[in-house]
Amino acid sequence: MTEELDLTTLSVEELYEVMGDDLYDGYKEEVVEGVKEALSRNVAPYDVLTSGLVAGMEIVGNDFRDGVLFVPEVLMAANAMKAGMAVLRPLLAETGAPSVGKMVIGTVKGDIHDIGKNLVAMMMEGAGFDVINLGINQSAENFIAAVKEHQPTFVGMSALLTTTMPYMKVIIDALKEEGLRDQVTVLVGGAPLNEAFAEAIEADAYCRDAAVAVETAKKFAAIRRQRAAAS
Amino acid sequence: MKRRERRSRRRDTGSARGVPAVIPIINKLPFTEVLDDNGVQAIHQASMRLLKETGILVIDYPPALETFRKHGAKVDGEMVWIDEDTLMHFVQQAPATFSQLARNPTNTLTIGGRNTIFAPVYGPPFVADLDRGRREATLQDFHNFAKLTQMTPYLHAAGGTLVEPQDIPVAERHLDMLLAHITLTDKAFMGSVTSADNARDSVTMAQILFGADAIRQTPAVLGLINASSPLRFDDRMLGALEVYARAGQAAIITPFIIAGAMSPVTMAATLAQQNAEALFGICYAQMLNPGTPVIYGSFLANIDMRSGAPCFGTPENTLALYAGAQLARYYNLPYRSGGNFTASRIPDAQAGYESASTLWPTVQAGTNYVLHAAGWLEGGLISGYEKFVLDSEMLGIMARYVQGISLEEDDFAWDAFAEVGPGNHFLGSAHTMRHYETAFYQHQVFSMDNYEKWEEEGKEDSYKKANAVWKQMLKNYQAPPIDPAVAEALNAFVEHRRAEIRAGKPRSDWPG
Numbered sequence: 239m240t241e242e243l244d245l246t247t248l249s250v251e252e253l254y255e256v257m258g259d260d261l262y263d264g265y266k267e268e269v270v271e272g273v274k275e276a277l278s279r280n281v282a283p284y285d286v287l288t289s290g291l292v293a294g295m296e297i298v299g300n301d302f303r304d305g306v307l308f309v310p311e312v313l314m315a316a317n318a319m320k321a322g323m324a325v326l327r328p329l330l331a332e333t334g335a336p337s338v339g340k341m342v343i344g345t346v347k348g349d350i351h352d353i354g355k356n357l358v359a360m361m362m363e364g365a366g367f368d369v370i371n372l373g374i375n376q377s378a379e380n381f382i383a384a385v386k387e388h389q390p391t392f393v394g395m396s397a398l399l400t401t402t403m404p405y406m407k408v409i410i411d412a413l414k415e416e417g418l419r420d421q422v423t424v425l426v427g428g429a430p431l432n433e434a435f436a437e438a439i440e441a442d443a444y445c446r447d448a449a450v451a452v453e454t455a456k457k458f459a460a461i462r463r464q465r466a467a468a469s
Numbered sequence: 470m471k472r473r474e475r476r477s478r479r480r481d482t483g484s485a486r487g488v489p490a491v492i493p494i495i496n497k498l499p500f501t502e503v504l505d506d507n508g509v510q511a512i513h514q515a516s517m518r519l520l521k522e523t524g525i526l527v528i529d530y531p532p533a534l535e536t537f538r539k540h541g542a543k544v545d546g547e548m549v550w551i552d553e554d555t556l557m558h559f560v561q562q563a564p565a566t567f568s569q570l571a572r573n574p575t576n577t578l579t580i581g582g583r584n585t586i587f588a589p590v591y592g593p594p595f596v597a598d599l600d601r602g603r604r605e606a607t608l609q610d611f612h613n614f615a616k617l618t619q620m621t622p623y624l625h626a627a628g629g630t631l632v633e634p635q636d637i638p639v640a641e642r643h644l645d646m647l648l649a650h651i652t653l654t655d656k657a658f659m660g661s662v663t664s665a666d667n668a669r670d671s672v673t674m675a676q677i678l679f680g681a682d683a684i685r686q687t688p689a690v691l692g693l694i695n696a697s698s699p700l701r702f703d704d705r706m707l708g709a710l711e712v713y714a715r716a717g718q719a720a721i722i723t724p725f726i727i728a729g730a731m732s733p734v735t736m737a738a739t740l741a742q743q744n745a746e747a748l749f750g751i752c753y754a755q756m757l758n759p760g761t762p763v764i765y766g767s768f769l770a771n772i773d774m775r776s777g778a779p780c781f782g783t784p785e786n787t788l789a790l791y792a793g794a795q796l797a798r799y800y801n802l803p804y805r806s807g808g809n810f811t812a813s814r815i816p817d818a819q820a821g822y823e824s825a826s827t828l829w830p831t832v833q834a835g836t837n838y839v840l841h842a843a844g845w846l847e848g849g850l851i852s853g854y855e856k857f858v859l860d861s862e863m864l865g866i867m868a869r870y871v872q873g874i875s876l877e878e879d880d881f882a883w884d885a886f887a888e889v890g891p892g893n894h895f896l897g898s899a900h901t902m903r904h905y906e907t908a909f910y911q912h913q914v915f916s917m918d919n920y921e922k923w924e925e926e927g928k929e930d931s932y933k934k935a936n937a938v939w940k941q942m943l944k945n946y947q948a949p950p951i952d953p954a955v956a957e958a959l960n961a962f963v964e965h966r967r968a969e970i971r972a973g974k975p976r977s978d979w980p981g
């Protein structure tokens with residue numbers, strides 16, 4: 239039940255608060271309205287992104303992690319976030335604002351488990367990342383092609399089988415061979431993996447679950463931004 | 470006289486050799502059903518509609534598309550649609566009951582009818598025990614679980630991937646696992662399904678063990694073929710299935726569904742989808758080789774809507790398990806489902822309750838083949854040593870339960886009533902003396918000690934008790950004798966294949 243609310247009467251801070259509530263409730267159109275209203279007040283698109291959408295989704299993420307929200311609710315929230323992002327994306331590009339980050343993610347070759355990977359993709363999108371979900375059974379060639387095409391900041395790999403885990407190393411080696419390894423942060427996950435395995439294959443980090451994947455990606459993105467600012 | 474009889478009976482159980490004989494399970498009880506005939510029909514019709522209208526996606530495996538097309542299904546790209554008449558024409562060719570060879574002929578299985586077969590846990594990459602906690606599984610662990618399986622009278626089959634031996638290179642692992650099954654147990658085993666080549670190796674090893682003609686007559690290898698739900702099969706599974714079907718070996722066709730993610734949240738839709746997927750795989754096996762022995766599989770968990778993890782032992786899973794059995798019976802097919810499932814990481818109260826909540830319906834549904842009957846922990850990520858022992862206790866209880874209530878003259882114990890009369894106890898009556906050893910299930914792990922005794926003896930809970938039990942079982946273990954010539958031939962094949970694989974050869978050029 240949403241009572242009619244006149245967005246034009248709200249301050250920007252109040253707008254963000256409403257935006258947060260709308261994200262939480264998965265109200266796509268309302269989020270888009272909120273974003274447009276904020277933009278009409280000449281707020282920088284980057285500010286709408288970080289103080290509005292990302293901040294709102296952080297609460298969603300936290301409540302998911304703490305077992306308050308259900309998966310379908312988070313999916314609705316992420317979709318609402320995506321709708322808001324669609325409005326902001328061209329403006330962000332125009333103003334040269336730093337993007338939250340872009341991830342190419344897939345389940346590696348020989349492996350068709352994708353529920354966990356899709357959950358990660360959903361949470362990443364929810365946190366404002368652009369996500370290119372390659373799907374299951376993805377070869378090194380496909381990962382390389384996607385990295386070349388989309389120029390992501392992150393490569394996410396998922397494997398649920400001990401028999402397919404070693405293939406992650408094949409992909410990392412291929413990235414190296416193509417001279418792409420330094421451009422991307424490689425995050426890996428899947429139930430049978432652990433920190434030691436991620437280290438052994440020279441991934442940048444192992445992510446235990448979707449919430450940790452988002453936290454880890456944010457951490458790496460912040461480091462990147464700091465580096466970019468410093469250089 | 471009586472005493473001598475008893476002693477000889479003891480010898481019969483084989484306990485003197487330390488390896489107890491397998492106790493077959495034939496369910497004498499009425500099966501629990503949750504659907505009436507109309508309900509079964511409704512699910513059947515919904516499945517037919519799914520197969521005809523929605524279709525099945527077959528990824529990366531053109532040979533299967535060709536097979537379906539050739540046999541009258543509609544194929545477009547990687548999509549296959551099939552109508553009821555075509556489908557059922559093939560499904561009907563699958564046998565209602567079949568045998569699977571075991572190295573020890575007394576362990577040869579009859580799969581179907583009122584038989585229930587228990588097989589150990591399958592697939593976990595980790596093992597855990599009380600002493601060392603959770604760790605990556607090794608070949609040594611695989612050997613241990615094979616030995617424990619051999620030592621457990623209520624496990625009728627040796628199973629398959631008891632653990633994933635992570636210390637062995639992926640490409641050769643299946644060889645070591647098969648060799649272990651064949652040499653360390655004398656029960657029927659499962660073949661590799663991780664690729665068509667590995668399936669072929671499994672068949673070759675069975676040929677060496679039993680003879681090529683023998684396994685043509687009666688299958689010796691059972692493959693676990695999973696649908697990649699929703700409404701999708703992949704090249705690995707169909708490739709392995711093709712190898713087994715063409716070689717006349719058996720397969721379990723299981724849509725492994727985590728409802729809510731891999732199927733809709735409602736059980737009607739989930740059952741219809743599961744049924745469509747299972748029948749599609751079964752139909753494919755019959756198209757390849759009419760009469761291929763198959764088991765109609767169901768593995769139904771539901772998603773935890775708060776984390777995405779699979780849940781076990783839920784009321785919805787239980788209902789679906791019963792309904793799946795009814796559907797399998799409707800098609801005259803053996804049924805695989807259930808096990809001792811839990812999401813818990815250690816054999817705690819959650820593990821106990823969840824496991825019991827799946828094992829009871831598994832048995833009461835009349836399930837014919839029960840994978841994961843012992844050792845399952847953390848949603849299938851861990852093979853637990855203590856859990857294995859505790860689960861086996863429950864299997865023993867089930868073995869007794871399915872015998873039902875015997876109503877013979879002697880069971881009414883008229884002589885005991887005459888001897889004891891009102892107000893006295895029956896502990897010393899002749900009737901009791903005749904039956905006390907077998908009248909009640911004898912617990913192996915669960916303790917009935919009173920508090921003081923339990924306290925005095927170190928307050929061991931069942932977890933700790935089970936720890937001592939599996940260690941003792943490994944000590945008592947004796948390898949079943951094998952013909953040295955056969956063992957030598959098996960070793961020769963394994964080493965030959967290993968060398969081939971290391972040289973990058975995908976397919977065996979072993980004669981035969």
Ligand code: B1M
Nearest residue numbers: 350351352354394396400427428447448592695725848849
């Ligand atoms: C940045 O990048 C990142 C970051 C984090 C990432 C990430 C990527 N990916 C994951 N994460 C992390 O975040 C996610 C969200 O919190 C988490 O993802 P998870 O995926 O862990 O969690 C999900 C939300 C829920 N979990 C799952 O969805 C997986 C559950 C289990 C039960 C499972 C399922 C469902 C399936 N299976 Co499979 N299956 C099992 C699984 C056992 C288990 N309990 O894990 C496992 C993994 N399977 C196994 C096996 C053996 C198999 N399976 C197979 C098939 C299937 C199904 C198709 C039936 C189905 C998958 C359907 C699908 N669409 O995904 C076969 C292989 C098929 C293939 N080629 O891949 C087959 C070989 C079985 C067979 N004989 O047919 C075992 C693996 C053993 C091994 N070798 O390691 C297994 C442990 C179960 C078992 N005991 O048999 C984190 O890991």
